[in-house]
Amino acid sequence: MTPPAGGGGHQVPDTDRVAAALLDARGRVVWWSRAAEDLLGWTSAQIAGTSARDLLEPDVTGSRPSGSARRLRLRHSSGAVVEADVHLVRSDAAGGGTLVVTAGPDGLVGWDRDTAFARAVLGQDRIAVAELDMDLRVVRTNAAFEAMRPAGQGDDWLRDLPGSGIHGTVRSFMALVAETGAPVIAAEYPFGADRVLSLTCIRISDPLGAPVGIAIAAIEVTERYHAQQRLSTAYRNAFEIGGSLDVVHSARDLVAVLVPALGDLACVDFPDDVLQGRDPPLGYPGAEASAPRRVAVRSADGVWPRGLAQVGEPTAPESESPELAALVVRGVLVADADLLREIMGHDPRLIARFMPEGMRSALGCPLHHRGRFFGYAAVYRTHDPDPFDEADVKLMQDLCHRAALAIDNAFQFTREHHTAVVLQRSLLPPSATESAAAETAGTYLPAGGSVSVGGDWFDAFPLSSLRIALVVGDVIGHGLQATATMARLRTAVQTLADLDLPPDELLMRLDDLVQRMMTEADESDTLGASCLFALYDPVTRVCQMASAGHPPPALVLPDGSAEYLAVVPGPTLGVGDNPFEVFTTTLPPGSVLALYTDGLVRRDHDTGDGEAGLLASLSRLVREGEPLDRIGAKLIAGHPSHDYPDDDVTLLLARTRAVAEHDMATWEYPADPAAVHEARADVNGRLEAWGLDEPAFATELIVSELVTNALRYAGGPIVLRLIRDRVLVCEVSDPSNTQPRLRRALNTEEGGRGLFLIAQLANRWGCRYGARGKTIWTEQALGVEPPPRRSP
Structure with a gap:
């Protein structure tokens, strides 16, 4: 639409940015701005000649908000209603006319706002x-x-x-x-x-x-983004703090996170109480706390400044100010170089020892948890000019809290682990024993790291007639429960072995015991164990053994050849209803038996074969003539996880011996009353040949009673055997399976005093059963050095 021109024409605004219209004297639109098109949707062609009244909503009376403006509701081309404040400007020129200008309710014209x-x-x-x-x-x-x-x-x-x-x-x-x-x-x-x-x-x-x-x-947002990434990385790395349950390792983990997350240099100091494994007392001690010592440092360039306190050095100089001590123990220290110098009292020696050269800012935080003070951590900025902000302080507190929690957990674990180890070791036998049957050496290494002590045990104890029992077992699980179970099983093995049971029957009865223990235990408890029981007789040089799910023993013969014995393992203890198989072998004197738990041959961190490696190392050390205790120590030290084994490591070594022929005497008698007289004469003659005059009278009485009882209750043949060592062993064997019983006879009874008399004369006595018949044995202490051993 083109507006009229000439002196008598209407004047048109010089901008199309205002929603405006020009009306002629009859109220019809003759000009329409572009902004008005945008406001009501009518183009100039559509609106030309239209009466302005047609653009108003019918039956609507406009209100006057202010001045000459009138608020009206206008019709949009789409049928919608647009509310606007309308200004009317009348022309004084000839021909009349009106300029209509619309504005929003906020009072600004058109699109000005x-x-x-x-x-x-x-x-x-x-x-x-x-x-x-x-x-x-x-x-x-x-x-x-x-x-x-x-x-x-x-x-x-x-x-x-x-x-x-x-x-x-x-x-x-x-x-x-x-x-x-x-x-x-x-x-x-x-x-x-x-x-x-x-x-x-x-x-x-x-x-x-x-x-x-x-x-x-x-x-x-580059700077903010990298700061967030740095904090995220620091919090992720914080999960590594305390993974080893070692307080010094926890300190090293902490400084590894602090640098570079917060600064260029970081250090951690611990009181001596913490370093020596003593749980710090409750409270936040100040000057009375044990002397702190630097335990971990970290530098961004890998070099810790020489002037600062080094790892292992004390960090409590005499000139330390009370203000600094209070901050170290109780509060978070955020300081620049000037403030830190002031806190240190401007002491040049103290400043040189605890303030890095070129330091711009420092941040320190105590390590405390559950009311116990474990140490102090500090981080320094020497290159970054920005001071530590609230986010840095919060990160420092979170990291130190996690480190303190890890240290507290380490102390709790250490206390429990120490209790279990002490209990475990107190229940184990002496590490080395000497007997006529063998010399033994046992080695025990408890599980380390985050694993509690297990239920491994070994045992070597004498049995009747100079025999020896060798036992190694492994209880399922770890902790005090496993240790308590181990104690019960070890006691049961000794008790059953004293009954002179064969290895297979002993394991069957031990299996019954474990099944009863399982019925008594809580549902959450897992019970069970593996066990290897070996019985060696130095007289016959026969070794019998049976296994309940345990690894076979290794054998090194005197010539250096080594092998694993072909013991058939039965089920582990607690399974029940399964027999055990006895393995029998004859060992030459000087043979070395190695009984162990699976922790010794488990090679989680080694690509080699654990069993083959053990056999090769054992053979080499035996050929080199090493003592048994040193052999055991070297085998344990060669374990791939020696510092922190993930399971108990137990090893029992036994070097067998044999009783010489001239230290034994054996006779056989028929079922004839004259055998009692012959037996006394034979025994006296052999004791005289051995130079044992002192025990001759007691031995004669013992032999008389035992042979007489055998003739009376069992018949013949009767076998009498004497064995000389540190003790004098007397054995009488007969074909009867009747159990002899010690009782106190009445004054009116003529018999029943034989075993009572034997019990008074002998140091030990007992009865064991064989495949046919039984053997009653006695032991008398000789009080003299044993006869010389036959060299292997």
Whole structure:
């Protein structure tokens, strides 16, 4: 529409940015601004000649908000209602006419407020802002956006940024915002080599709500991003603190996180109580606390300054100020160089020892948990000029709290572990024994690291007639429960062995015991054990053994050849209803038996074969003539997890011996009363040949009683055997399986005093059963050195 021209024509505003219309004298529209088109949707062609009254909602009386403006409800071309304040300006020129100007309810004419806001946003140079149309083409940008544009890049550089965040690529989320109107707030994207942008995108709509484009604001957040990444990395690494349950390792873990997360240098000091394994007392002691000592340091360049306190050195000089001591124990210290010098009283020796050269700021925090003070940690910045902020303090407190918690857990574990180890060791036999049957040496290494002590045990104890029992067992589980179970089983083995049971029957009865223990235990408890029981007779040189799920023993013969014995393992104790098989072999004197638990041959950290390695090492050490205790120590030391084994390691070594022929005498008698006289004469003759005059009378009485009882109750043949060692063993064997019983005879009874007399004359006596018949044996202490051993 072209407005009238000439002196008599209507004057038209010089801008189309105002929603305005020009009416002639009859109230018909003769001119219509572009902003009015945008406001009501009518084009100039559509509105020309239309009466202004037709644009008003019918039956509506406008109100007058202020001045000459009247608030009216106008009809939009879509049928919608648009509320606006209308100003009427009448012309004084000939022909009349009226200028109609509309304004929003806020009092600004047309789009002036929006224009002012857009001008302010586009005019500032701190936040990069760009407007794009619906096709994602750049419409306009501000100076900050242009300054951020990489050299040689076009208008689409932001849209084409590489990488993908949680909102997808920049192009994809721009398109999504344009399509759905859902804004994207603070989406972070990499920019350049080492920069990060935070992007916020919203959709732009016209006054009627139709989308016309999008606006995007970009802020560089590189420094904040790297700070967050540093904190995230520090918190992730904090999970490594205390993994070893060792207080010094926990301190090393802490400084490894502090540098580089917070600074360039870090150190940790512990009181001597902590280092010596004593749980610190309750409270926050100050000067009365045990002297602290530096235990861990860390430097960003790998070199700890020489002037500062070194690892292992005390960190409590006499000139330490009370203020510093209070801070160390109770509070978090955040200080710059000047403040730290003031706290140290400007003491040059103290400053040189505790303040790094070129230090800009320091942060220190005590390590305490559950009211106990475990130490102090400090971190220094020598290159970064920024002081520590609240986030740094919070991170330092969190890391120190975790370290203190790890130390407290380590102390609790140490107390329980120490109790279990002490109990375990108190229940084990002496590490070395000497007897006529063998010399033995046992070695026990409790589980370390985060694993509690287990229920492994070994035992070597004498039996009747100079025999020896060798036992190794492994209880399922760890901790005090396993130790208590081990104690019960070890006692049961000794009790059953004293009954002179064969190995298979002993394990069957032990299996019954474990089954009863399982019925008595809680449902949460897991009971069971493996066990190897061996019985060696130095007279016959026969060794019998049976296994309940235990590894076979290793044997090294005197010539150096080594092998694992072909013991058939039965089920572990507690399974029940399964027999055990006895393995029998004859051992030459000087043979070395190695009984062990599976912890010795488990090679979790080694690619070699544990069993083969043990056999080769054992054979080599035996050929070299090493004593048994040193052999055991070297085999344990060669374990791949010697410092922190994940299971108990138990080893029992036994070097067999044999009784010489001239130290034994055996006679056989028929079922004839004259055999008693012959037996006395034979025994006296042999004792005289051995030079044993002192025990001759007692031995004669013992032999008389035993042979007489055998003739009376069992018949013949009767076998009498004497064995000389540290003790004098007397055995009488008969074909009867009747159990002899010691009783106190009445004064009126003529018999029944034989075993009572034997019990008074002998140090030990007992009865054992064989495949046929039984053997009653006695032992008398000789009080003299044993006869010389036959060399292997």
